[in-house]
Amino acid sequence: MRALLINPYTYDFAAYNFWSAPIGPLRVGAILRQNGFEVYLIDCMKVREEKRKDDGRAPFITQRVQVPPPLSGIQKTFSRYGFSRDELAQALLHVPKPDIVLIGTLFTYWYLGPKEVSELVKSLFPKARVILGGLYVTLCRQHATRSFKACDLLVPHNAIWLLYEYIAREFSIKLPFTPSAFDLDSLPYPCFDLYPQIPFVPLVTSYGCPFRCTFCATPFLFPQTAQRSKGSLLDEVSHWHTLGVEKFVLYDDAFLYRKEVHAKPILRALSDLPFKLQLFNPNALHARMIDEETAFLLRTAGFREVRLGLEGLPRLISPHTDGKLAERDFERAIDYLKRAGFPDDSITAYLLVGLPFQHWKEVKHAIDYAATFHIRIELAEYSPIPQTPLFDAFRTHARYPIEAEPLFQNNTLFPFSWEGFTEEHLSFLKAYARDRSA
Numbered sequence: 498m499r500a501l502l503i504n505p506y507t508y509d510f511a512a513y514n515f516w517s518a519p520i521g522p523l524r525v526g527a528i529l530r531q532n533g534f535e536v537y538l539i540d541c542m543k544v545r546e547e548k549r550k551d552d553g554r555a556p557f558i559t560q561r562v563q564v565p566p567p568l569s570g571i572q573k574t575f576s577r578y579g580f581s582r583d584e585l586a587q588a589l590l591h592v593p594k595p596d597i598v599l600i601g602t603l604f605t606y607w608y609l610g611p612k613e614v615s616e617l618v619k620s621l622f623p624k625a626r627v628i629l630g631g632l633y634v635t636l637c638r639q640h641a642t643r644s645f646k647a648c649d650l651l652v653p654h655n656a657i658w659l660l661y662e663y664i665a666r667e668f669s670i671k672l673p674f675t676p677s678a679f680d681l682d683s684l685p686y687p688c689f690d691l692y693p694q695i696p697f698v699p700l701v702t703s704y705g706c707p708f709r710c711t712f713c714a715t716p717f718l719f720p721q722t723a724q725r726s727k728g729s730l731l732d733e734v735s736h737w738h739t740l741g742v743e744k745f746v747l748y749d750d751a752f753l754y755r756k757e758v759h760a761k762p763i764l765r766a767l768s769d770l771p772f773k774l775q776l777f778n779p780n781a782l783h784a785r786m787i788d789e790e791t792a793f794l795l796r797t798a799g800f801r802e803v804r805l806g807l808e809g810l811p812r813l814i815s816p817h818t819d820g821k822l823a824e825r826d827f828e829r830a831i832d833y834l835k836r837a838g839f840p841d842d843s844i845t846a847y848l849l850v851g852l853p854f855q856h857w858k859e860v861k862h863a864i865d866y867a868a869t870f871h872i873r874i875e876l877a878e879y880s881p882i883p884q885t886p887l888f889d890a891f892r893t894h895a896r897y898p899i900e901a902e903p904l905f906q907n908n909t910l911f912p913f914s915w916e917g918f919t920e921e922h923l924s925f926l927k928a929y930a931r932d933r934s935a
């Protein structure tokens with residue numbers, strides 16, 4: 498039996514490989530491989546290798562295209578990121594005919610690429626079973642069911658058993674290895690070895706988050722938290738290191754939750770390894786959970802930078818953030834990190850902007866506050882995400898039909914622009930944050 502994994506190309510107004518990797522399909526590929534499948538990979542999200550930064554990030558290859566009909570009238574540059582349809586067709590001709598094809602999805606407003614890919618695959622391999630999984634399928638199940646006619650099965654991220662049952666039924670085989678997607682100690686390592694080179698490997702040490710920020714999908718995606726054992730994580734790090742990998746990217750949402758029994762033992766063990774790692778955390782760490790020892794251990798374990806969420810400052814937007822961060826927690830965290838040896842420009846505060854009825858002056862105030870610490874400041878533009886309380890409460894207040902058409906959930910479109918926070922305000926704030934950054 499042969500399985501083909503495809504990380505589809507996408508369309509957007511802007512995209513950059515900020516340490517993203519198709520860890521979901523690669524994990525499923527590893528499970529199938531343990532069940533005796535031959536597994537192949539086509540990753541359409543190619544980057545410009547000559548522009549890759551030392552830390553592993555890189556721009557995608559890009560081609561400008563027309564905006565799709567639902568977005569007609571939007572005066573912004575729209576592009577395809579990664580392979581063209583023809584390049585993918587060529588690549589498909591060079592893989593052995595698959596029995597099943599697994600296509601991953603990510604952001605809800607990226608569904609057009611996967612849709613084209615699924616139709617192309619079905620036209621070239623009519624007998625193959627085409628299976629769609631990932632975040633978009635989980636968050637927009639009904640839209641996906643209506644839109645992806647070329648797919649034989651949709652698998653939300655929390656229902657991998659649907660895939661196991663489907664394979665057993667369609668191919669009359671019993672899979673001997675069917676782990677839960679949430680049992681982090683039983684899952685095989687994602688099959689990054691299918692790439693000719695591995696610039697970095699994402700690590701997942703936990704699922705879920707104890708907080709309930711109303712804009713965030715994590716509580717819906719992972720109603721319970723789960724943490725991985727230190728031994729299993731160290732084995733994986735050593736495995737990749739023997740293949741030459743030095744850069745690792747933490748994908749956790751709440752790495753520091755229950756830190757005394759989880760993060761601290763892991764960080765101590767990483768610090769004691771006989772080789773040096775470079776660690777990055779594109780998802781913010783919780784500032785309130787950083788104590789003096791944690792800051793020191795982050796540094797000795799190999800974190801090259803620390804990103805913190807500043808969106809929870811109570812006087813800013815507390816109704817949406819579960820009150821997870823008080824100013825004094827933030828100030829203390831910065832102080833510990835600097836004393837542990839993190840340079841100013843290796844500490845970044847994320848500020849969430851564009852929330853429903855947020856006023857631009859609140860954000861300017863937060864930028865001024867963060868700037869007093871001489872750290873980097875990055876604005877994270879809000880995307881309305883289905884299945885979140887904030888989406889449900891404000892979906893009718895957006896300036897686009899965000900519920901009917903996921904393309905309008907794109908943060909570049911600034912769906913919750915209003916007279917108190919216009920696109921001009923946003924441009925000003927982006928420049929202002931750059932100026933005031935370390």
Ligand code: SF4
Nearest residue numbers: 706708709710713750
């Ligand atoms: S703390 Fe972060 S991961 Fe947790 S619910 Fe809030 S935004 Fe989501």
